[in-house]
Amino acid sequence: MKKKLSIIVVVLLLLYGGYYFGLGFSPRTDVVIVDFKVSEQQDQMTIYTSIASSAGYTRSVKNVSDDPEKMKLKFYSAFGGINGSIGAKSEFDLPLSPECKEIYVLQNDAYHLVLEKNQTTGEWEMLK
Numbered sequence: 001m002k003k004k005l006s007i008i009v010v011v012l013l014l015l016y017g018g019y020y021f022g023l024g025f026s027p028r029t030d031v032v033i034v035d036f037k038v039s040e041q042q043d044q045m046t047i048y049t050s051i052a053s054s055a056g057y058t059r060s061v062k063n064v065s066d067d068p069e070k071m072k073l074k075f076y077s078a079f080g081g082i083n084g085s086i087g088a089k090s091e092f093d094l095p096l097s098p099e100c101k102e103i104y105v106l107q108n109d110a111y112h113l114v115l116e117k118n119q120t121t122g123e124w125e126m127l128k
Contacts, residue, residue, distance in 0.1 A: 025076065025077075026076070026077055027074050027075065027076055027077075027106060028051070028056065028058055028075045028076065028077050028106075029106055029107055029108050029109055030051055030052040030053045030056075030107065030108075031049050031050075031051060031052070031058055031075040031105060031106075031107070032049065032050050032051075032052050032105070032107075032114075033047050033048070033049055033105060033114050033115065033126065034048050034049065034050050035047075035048040035126075036048065036115060036124065036126065038096065038124055039096075042096065042098070043095065043096055043097075043098075044093055044094065044095060044096055045093075045094045045096045045103075045124070046091060046092070046093050046094075047061075047091070047092050047094060048090060048091055049075070049090050049091075049092065050090065055082055055083040056077055056078070056082060056083055056084075057077070057078040057083075057084070057085050057088035057089075057090075058075045058076065058077065058078065058088065058089060058090065059076055059077065059078040059079065059086075059087035059088055059089055060075070060076045060087075060089070060092075061073050061074065061075050061076070061092045061094070062074050062076070063094070065104075068097050068099040068100065069099050069100060069101050069102065070100070070101070070102045070103075070104065071094065071100055071102070071103045071104065072104045072106070072111050073094075073103065073104065073105050073106065074106045075105070075106070100117070101116065101117045101119075102115070102116050102117070103115035103116075113127055114126065114127055115127065
């Protein structure tokens with residue numbers, strides 16, 4: 001009886017741990033960029049994000065594009081479950097190559113263009 005109870009407790013702990021930390025490795029598809037700032041040297045961009053849904057936080061971002069002219073950003077959930085905030089961040093610094101002209105964000109399982117470099121002025125603009 002003690003052995004069965006121990007096994008049940010271990011299984012429950014493993015399930016809870018998987019839930020608690022596992023969601024932190026899943027991509028978020030409800031992230032929106034609310035503001036951005038480009039460094040004077042034009043080699044770094046700071047983006048400020050928010051979550052479109054009512055629960056959760058972001059903890060990291062990854063550029064998954066192989067094209068130097070396009071940045072495709074995939075954001076990841078914070079640890080701690082559905083509304084967990086362990087490692088939560090809403091401000092991210094991105095290296096910006098001179099070739100980069102477009103920045104996309106993964107939203108609803110597709111990448112959407114959200115920031116674009118104006119070809120005339122060379123300034124970055126947020127698309128509405």
